[in-house]
Each structure stands twice: as structure tokens, then as C-alpha cells.
Amino acid sequence: MTExxxxxxxPALSLGxxxxxxxxxxxxxxxxxxxxxxxxxxxxxxxxxxxRVMIFGIAAMSLDLILGYGALVSFGHAAFFGLxxxxxxxxxxxxxxxxxxxxxxxxxxxxxxxxxTGAISLRTKGVYFIMITLAFGQMLYFLAxxxxxxxxxxxxxxxxxxxxxxxxxxENDFALYGFCLLCLFGVYAFSRSLVVSRFGRVLRGTRExxxxxxxxxxxxxxxxxxxxxxxxxxxxxxxxxxxxxxxxVSPAFMTWQRSGELIFMVVLGGLGSLHGAIIGAAAFxxxxxxxxxxxxxxxxxxxxxxRSHLAENWKxxxxxLLILIVLFVRGGIMGLLRRPxxx
Amino acid sequence: MAEPMLELRNLRxxxxxxxxxxxxxxxxxxxxxxxxxxxxxAGKTTLIHQISGMxxxxxxxxxxxxxxxxxxxxPQRVAKGLARSFQITSILPGFSALENVSLAIQAxxxxxxxxxxxxxxxxxxxxxxxxxxxHVGLSARAHIPAGxxxxxxxxxxxxxxxxxxxxxxxxxxxxLAGTGHDESQRVVETLRRLKGRLTIVLIEHxxxxxxxxADRVSVLVYGRLIATDTxxxxxxxxxxxxxxxxxxxxx
Ligand SMILES: Nc1ncnc2c1ncn2[C@@H]1O[C@H](COP(=O)(O)OP(=O)(O)O)[C@@H](O)[C@H]1O
Ligand SMILES: [Mg+2]
Numbered sequence: 001m002t003e004x005x006x007x008x009x010x011p012a013l014s015l016g017x018x019x020x021x022x023x024x025x026x027x028x029x030x031x032x033x034x035x036x037x038x039x040x041x042x043x044x045x046x047x048x049x050x051x052r053v054m055i056f057g058i059a060a061m062s063l064d065l066i067l068g069y070g071a072l073v074s075f076g077h078a079a080f081f082g083l084x085x086x087x088x089x090x091x092x093x094x095x096x097x098x099x100x101x102x103x104x105x106x107x108x109x110x111x112x113x114x115x116x117t118g119a120i121s122l123r124t125k126g127v128y129f130i131m132i133t134l135a136f137g138q139m140l141y142f143l144a145x146x147x148x149x150x151x152x153x154x155x156x157x158x159x160x161x162x163x164x165x166x167x168x169x170x171e172n173d174f175a176l177y178g179f180c181l182l183c184l185f186g187v188y189a190f191s192r193s194l195v196v197s198r199f200g201r202v203l204r205g206t207r208e209x210x211x212x213x214x215x216x217x218x219x220x221x222x223x224x225x226x227x228x229x230x231x232x233x234x235x236x237x238x239x240x241x242x243x244x245x246x247x248x249v250s251p252a253f254m255t256w257q258r259s260g261e262l263i264f265m266v267v268l269g270g271l272g273s274l275h276g277a278i279i280g281a282a283a284f285x286x287x288x289x290x291x292x293x294x295x296x297x298x299x300x301x302x303x304x305x306x307r308s309h310l311a312e313n314w315k316x317x318x319x320x321l322l323i324l325i326v327l328f329v330r331g332g333i334m335g336l337l338r339r340p341x342x343x
Numbered sequence: 344m345a346e347p348m349l350e351l352r353n354l355r356x357x358x359x360x361x362x363x364x365x366x367x368x369x370x371x372x373x374x375x376x377x378x379x380x381x382x383x384x385a386g387k388t389t390l391i392h393q394i395s396g397m398x399x400x401x402x403x404x405x406x407x408x409x410x411x412x413x414x415x416x417x418p419q420r421v422a423k424g425l426a427r428s429f430q431i432t433s434i435l436p437g438f439s440a441l442e443n444v445s446l447a448i449q450a451x452x453x454x455x456x457x458x459x460x461x462x463x464x465x466x467x468x469x470x471x472x473x474x475x476x477x478h479v480g481l482s483a484r485a486h487i488p489a490g491x492x493x494x495x496x497x498x499x500x501x502x503x504x505x506x507x508x509x510x511x512x513x514x515x516x517x518x519l520a521g522t523g524h525d526e527s528q529r530v531v532e533t534l535r536r537l538k539g540r541l542t543i544v545l546i547e548h549x550x551x552x553x554x555x556x557a558d559r560v561s562v563l564v565y566g567r568l569i570a571t572d573t574x575x576x577x578x579x580x581x582x583x584x585x586x587x588x589x590x591x592x593x594x
Binding site (some may be wrong): 099190194195196197198199200201202204205208211212213214215216217220223226343 | 396397416418421424426427429432433435436437438442446447449451453455456457458459460461462463465499504507508589
């Protein structure tokens with residue numbers, strides 16, 4: 001019988017191993033990208049774009065943790081972006097530029113906000129949960145616009161990037177890129193561990209059948225709230241990084257559209273695989289960046305005037321394109337990657 | 344006589360004007376297998392919901408091993424040793440049968456606020472879970488996703504999950520409903536083996552099973568208990584015959 005228990009997970013494991021190739025390739029690509037950036041001749045542009053991809057990857061992954069594994073549709077996740085960003089901005093404007101202070105403050109603020117808003121939101125279910133997280137997000141957005149001392153509507157420019165243990169290393173774009181990659185990997189590794197842990201199993205069980213979980217003695221609320229706090233902290237970290245990448249913070253960090261984009265990235269990449277969220281963020285941002293050119297190139301058969309119109313109004317194509325992908329590629333991009341193997 | 348494992352005192356539940364549990368008082372002795380029978384809509388499932396803490400009661404008290412648990416939540420009651428199964432099967436369809444049970448073991452063994460280590464590989468959880476599956480005759484299906492099990496197997500799985508919480512009192516809501524002959528025999532055998540080791544409240548329509556298993560039988564009609572007695576006496580009770588048991592069912 002003991003043998004049975006051990007051989008048990010063999011099929012699941014080999015399936016898991018086969019899919020491990022995706023995150024390995026993904027992280028290898030991120031690691032190799034700076035070299036390609038140097039060769040491309042537009043290294044500043046490429047680096048900043050990919051740094052943004054990784055930052056949004058962290059945020060999307062944090063959302064996947066509660067959305068994909070907990071079925072909690074938070075429509076206010078950009079609020080944590082804002083909290084992280086403003087923690088950096090406000091502290092910097094008071095002369096505290098050390099990341100070793102800024103980041104813990106940002107994480108603590110995110111955790112507190114998640115704890116309070118989560119404790120209220122998680123009392124509700126379904127569409128009410130979506131609406132109430134949206135409302136809390138908007139609350140924070142309007143608070144930010146009213147912070148006249150910190151730029152109000154316009155936001156504020158950072159004098160410089162954060163110090164790292166006193167050093168100005170992050171001023172270098174390669175160093176910032178490396179730092180973001182490290183954060184992305186750290187958050188990914190922790191999340192992977194989390195979802196298969198005892199805690200993650202309770203979270204996944206609650207997603208499938210909360211009543212059954214209660215009937216074996218779990219209080220779903222405690223686990224969901226903890227997951228919400230962890231997720232909020234991860235997104236807060238992404239906010240710190242985004243402020244450094246943009247060297248600017250503004251209420252635009254936390255618009256509800258941004259929250260919607262995060263949901264879109266997660267669904268686009270494929271719910272509940274973590275690296276899918278990173279891929280979704282990459283696909284979203286790269287498509288947003290290059291769609292005008294792609295449209296211009298692929299519409300060679302049209303008149304020049306129409307082509308430039310099309311490229312200008314690329315958003316008219318972007319929205320429907322995303323919707324088509326989500327509708328017809330079940331399981332998002334990860335679903336697409338898995339499909340050929342399953343036949 | 345020792346104090347009862349479960350005692351209901353003037354328990355009541357109504358939906359507006361519809362009284363579903365009408366002043367029910369009942370004592371279930373420790374170690375007893377107590378069947379509750381009654382026609383459809385009598386309020387049996389509602390009663391189980393109230394005892395397990397899924398539904399609040401409008402008035403009355405629920406005592407478990409002498410302790411008033413009326414205000415406790417369902418997870419709190421489970422922690423005290425009160426488990427239940429559902430009339431409408433309630434499992435985690437995406438988890439294997441083993442993981443369904445091993446989660447119940449996990450709920451009882453140490454903190455679940457652990458963020459590291461693969462829970463599915465924990466022997467300390469999997470081995471007792473496998474024992475529970477063996478107990479209900481489902482060990483060969485341990486690694487099948489629970490959603491793919493047959494209806495009867497799901498009923499057996501629910502029983503295994505309930506046992507895994509190490510209950511003192513097990514509430515079973517029609518565990519035989521919809522199962523085939525063999526599966527139903529297996530569940531009856533399992534219950535017979537469990538009998539005496541823990542207290543069981545069994546709701547069941549299969550009269551043959553009820554009368555062969557139960558120490559005592561309570562009859563619920565329109566939310567009221569009209570009789571609580573040994574199977575023989577209940578069967579002979581004219582009021583019960585009139586209210587519920589059709590002649591053809593009187594084995
Ligand atoms: N949520 C509810 N709202 C209104 N009436 C309900 C509700 N749940 C159950 N009932 C009614 O309560 C009565 C008892 O139902 P139930 O406990 O399921 O009976 P049983 O399990 O004995 O068949 C039925 O008449 C049913 O229609
Ligand atoms: Mg019923």
C-alpha cells in the first residue's frame with residue numbers, strides 16, 4: 001500500500017515535467033534578452049520594454065495566484081501597483097531613496113490594504129466581490145489624485161531611481177533589468193511552492209467546492225484572506241519596480257482599466273499556471289507595442305492611406321483580437337502550448 | 344445511562360410560514376446507529392443541515408457530547424468531531440480520490456498555513472487517507488480524479504472523507520441513494536463495520552438497510568418527530584404506518 005502511495009503521483013509528475021519546459025525557456029529568454037538588446041542597436045528601448053514586461057508579469061502572476069488558484073476575481077489589483085509606486089515616490093520626495101526601506105514599506109502598506117479590503121470584500125461572493133474590489137481600487141485612485149503635495153492628478157517625477165544598499169546601481173538599465181528578473185524569478189519560485197503546499201491545496205480545494213472544505217473543517221475565509229494579502233504584496237512589489245522603471249508615479253498606475261488589463265493578461269496567458277500569467281503579460285504588452293507596425297506591414301495589399309489609418313487606429317483591432325483569442329483559445333496561450341501534447 | 348452524544352432540544356426551522364423543523368427534540372446515544380426516516384420533504388436534510396451547522400436554527404438547542412454547539416460554525420463543529428455527508432454528492436471533482444481524503448486528514452493534522460513542501464507527497468497525510476479509502480473499498484480508485492468516479496463510488500468517497508475527519512458523530516444523508524446493488528451492499532457493509540465504533544445518524548430510504556442496521560429509528564413527518572423507537576416497534580407503530588410506511592414497504 002505504501003508503494004501505491006508513492007507511485008501514485010507518477011503520471012501527474014511526468015505530465016508536470018513535460019510542461020516544465022515552458023518556464024525554463026521563458027526564463028532563459030529573459031536572461032538572454034539583454035545580450036540581444038545590445039546587438040539590436042536600440043538597447044535602451046528593448047530593455048525598458050522587457051523590464052516593463054517582467055514587472056507586469058509579476059503583477060499578473062500575483063493576480064493569477066488568487067484568480068487562477070482561488071477563483072477570486074479582484075478587479076482592483078492595480079491599487080497595489082499604486083501603493084508600491086507611491087511608497088517609492090512619497091518616501092523619495094522626503095529624501096528616503098533606499099530600496100531596503102522603500103520596498104518593506106510598500107509591502108507593509110500593500111499587506112495592510114489587502115488585509116482590510118480583503119476582510120470586507122471576501123464576505124461577498126461572485127459579482128459583488130468584483131464590484132467591491134473595484135470600489136476599493138477606485139477609492140485609492142481618487143485618494144491619489146487628491147494628494148496635491150505629491151503631484152495630485154499629474155503625479156510626480158522621481159529625482160532618481162532607488163538606492164540599493166546605498167549604491168546607485170539601479171541607475172543602470174541593465175542592473176534594473178537584472179533586478180526585475182531576480183524579483184520575477186523569486187516571486188515565481190515562491191508562488192510555485194505556494195500552490196502545491198498545504199496552504200495552496202486548501203486554496204485550490206476552496207475554489208472547487210467551498211462547502212466541502214467547510215465540511216471537513218476548513219474556514220475558507222482565513223485562507224482566501226491570506227492569499228489575498230500575499231497577492232497584494234507581490235503586486236505592491238511590482239509597483240515599486242514600475243516606479244523605478246518609469247522614474248515617475250501617478251494615479252494612472254491604479255486606474256480600473258489597469259486592473260482590467262491585469263485580468264486580461266492572466267486570462268490571455270491561461271489561468272492557473274503562474275508562468276502563463278507572465279506569458280500573458282508579455283503577449284499583451286508586446287502586442288500593444290508592435291500591433292501598429294504589424295498592421296501596417298500585413299496590410300500591404302491596401303491603399304497607403306488606409307494602411308496608415310489602420311495603424312493609427314490599432315486599438316480598434318487590439319480589443320477584438322484579444323477577445324477572439326480568449327474566446328477561441330481555451331486555456332489561453334498555455335492551453336495552446338499544452339494542446340499538441342495531449343493530442 | 345451516559346450522556347447522549349447528540350441532543351436536540353426543541354429545534355425549529357422555518358422558511359417564512361413553512362415550518363420545516365417543528366419543535367424537534369431527540370437524544371442520540373453514544374455508539375448508537377440512529378436512523379431517521381420520513382417521506383420526501385419531511386425535513387430530514389434540513390435537520391442534518393442544522394445539526395452540521397450549515398443552516399442556522401430559528402430556535403432550540405443542539406448539544407454535542409453535552410456541549411452547546413448551537414452557535415458554532417460548520418468547521419468548528421467538524422473540529423469537535425462532527426462530520427457529515429451530503430444527499431447531493433459534494434466532493435472536489437478535480438482532485439484525485441486520495442487527495443479528497445487526504446485534505447480531510449490535513450484539516451486534522453497540524454497547521455495548513457504552510458507555504459513550502461508538496462502536500463500531495465506528504466506520507467503522513469497520504470497513508471491514513473489510503474486507509475480510509477481501503478475501509479470503504481475504494482483503494483483501487485485512489486488516483487482517479489474524483490469527478491470521473493461513478494456515482495456509487497462518489498458516495499463511497501464521501502463516506503471515506505467523512506471518516507478521515509475522525510468523527511465521533513457521523514451524519515449520513517441518504518448514502519445509498521442512486522447507487523447500484525453492489526455498491527450499496529458495500530456501503531451497508533462499511534456501515535455495519537463502523538457500527539459501535541462511532542455514533543451514526545443515518546437518513547435513508549432503503550428500508551431493508553435501515554431496519555437491518557439501525558439500533559433505533561426516528562420518524563419525521565412534516566418536520567415533526569412522530570416516533571423514536573427500536574426498529575421492530577417503529578414498524579408496528581400504527582401512527583407510523585398511517586403516516587408514512589406504505590404497506591408494501593413493511594418488509
Ligand atoms: N431554502 C429553502 N427555502 C424554502 N423551502 C425550503 C428550502 N429548503 C428546503 N425547503 C423545504 O423544506 C422542506 C423539507 O426539505 P428537506 O429537508 O430537503 O426534506 P427531505 O430531506 O426530508 O426530503 C421541503 O418542503 C422543502 O421544499
Ligand atoms: Mg433530503
